Amino acid sequence: MGGGSARAGALMTVTAMVSVQLGMAVAVKLIDHIGSDGTAWLRLAWAGLILLLWVRPRPSAFTAKTFGMCVVLGVVSAAVSLFFMASLDRLPLGTATALEFLGPLTVAAAHGRGLARVLWPGLAALGVILLSQPFSGGVDLKGVMLALAAGAAWALYILLTQNVGDQVAGVTGLAVSMPIAGLVSTFTVSSTVFERMTWQVVLIGLGMAILLPVVPFVLELLALRRLTTAAFGTLMCLEPALAFVVGFTLLDQELGVSAIIGIFVVVIAGVGAARSGGRQADMHIEVG
Template structure:
């Protein structure tokens, strides 16, 4: 998180001195959501397998999509995506040892903070132009994670290969995806964004099969198909809305 924050601060060069109290509050809460979402996720996968952890965590954005949806079609697609997530979870648990209760608690907390991340990302996108809000949010997250990050950073500092890996991870897991997600939330309703996020574990499953040589079971591939179908369905629904309602506008800023 610290490496990602430094990279964005150098690239974006935000000017937070000109921000209002409302903008600062949004950026800080955004950083809190980033720190908690990532921190609890890594604490969880230290105790439970990655497959079930990813499936359970994605219940957060999918539940948000279900709560925010106003159309029957959207609710159906959310249900299809939830079914896909459930199959990924079942696939990850078949033949495995019982899941650690503390690990389960951590991943459910991460799912809750994922909801906060989506809400605050939309808030930051509507209040703060450009990517200054993201860079300050990452900085806040890095500061909050310092108590648990210092021991690991000492180890990484003494190993150039680990430092390089950490830098690559910062770019691929934080700088690039959070930048694109912030841009997406300026253009998409949060309910649609929540369902489209479910493509991530589907792509993770495909990457594990193609790159890491992990097993591609029938359940896993069926889950991928269901999630892709849900994402395509919601995307087509948005396009139909745009044709019928006229020019599509950014989501309405969240109330204070």
Template sequence: MVRHIERAGASATLLPVVALVAGMVSLQSGAALAKSLFPAVGAAGVSSLRVGFSALILLAVWRPWRRSLGLREAGIIALYGAALGMMNLTFYLALRTIPLGPAVAIEFLGPLAVALSDSRRAADFAWIGLAILGLGLLLPLRDAGGLDPVGVAYALVAALAWALYIVFGQRAGRVDGGQAVSLGMLAAALVVAPFGLASSGAALFDPATLVLGFGIAVLSSALPYSLEMVALRRLTRQAFGVMMSLEPAIAALAALILLGERLSPLQWLAIGCVIAASAGITAGGRRAAKAAAMTP
């Protein structure tokens, strides 16, 4: 009986971790495809295609209209969707003028801030420090002084939107995972679409562009955000925020496999720091939850 309970507990912990990692792998694959569309429709246009097609896919899959929403629930989902839309739009706008590495590093301030705000143990700060060290070794932050200030500003807005996405996403996930992510993506599309139409116009409706946009939507939004919603409903905000530090490690591995980009030993050390921090914060969160459950 005890072993059965332990196995059930391990499965409950493993599921959100696997979902989150699978979502990040899908996201990085879609990012490579998205970049190829920038010359055709621009950053806002790609963001509109990505979020718009994702909304259509998720609405068809989850059919959220089958369940009624209260006013409070609708408000939470609207906030979640607005954060999601602004996170996508401002990150792509940042990539127009600053390199991907610094943009990711700046945007990552969002989830790290969420993780730090929830910390109550000294060990949590040590793990977060290790994650920051890993990111500092992996990404070219030393070149930040020459970055375009407009691009940096967009990346900072994306970081804020990412933090709000985590906070509102966890609340929205308590409503109904599928309904929340589908209606949230619809809200995101309504936020982003005017920017895409204004910057790209009829170019957005070119057949080849639409096909690529659909593929980007599946890989970069519909699948990863659905998987993240599974994780958000089962992980603490703190664990989720720091686990997202796996993103640069997965990006580096994808670049090695798909593009043949090799990393230096120092960069692999950075990946090890990031993975260790993610594992440590997750294990620490689980132990803290167990201790709280045993406290009368």
């Protein structure tokens, strides 16, 4: 693998993560107007429509079993977005992202060997304590629980994606699961959301869906052709730190020293898990 190709892959991966966090910054702004449930629904609805029109999956590509798995994957994808958007209503972007990141980190650590199965989850747990400060009451505990629920759903998403990816070619499975996620999230939206919906909000939602998942997904696919699994997984572990930077610069969200240290402890744990785990490339970033 050439150095130029690897550098291009690394740049694509970082750009994809920045796109994700910019999309999340847009989401934080939208939450003030249409709530976390409305924001999750708008993103999933647009993303599902874009992927459905782009890929146009054929029924012949599925069996009854694989289609059912895609439906389940869509339900789980909706859970990831709904829980995470709700956590953003209570927590800074960097804190919520680091807590959610524990889901894929756990999956990576579970594929590790020997000491890695204990070391990296233990280090991540230390990071969570620094982030949530459970004994000081400094962080919204409900927000922490919502972010951790999003992480648990993300871990399940990864396992399901690996299974679907082994049986359904390309992105066909995602082109079914994402519209299902949009449909599922519709049932969680309060009626007041639609009363507050304007064309401006709808178009902002379209931009959010392009930032997350369309642009990151394309860049991720291109990057995976240029990077090893370990390199890709390690780069993705920088996402909580990028979330802190975006939250600080664009949303005026400041964190205490303890929380900042906690984010970087989670990043280090993620890097370690990525180096020791397997199939880390399946830790898709576009579900966010």
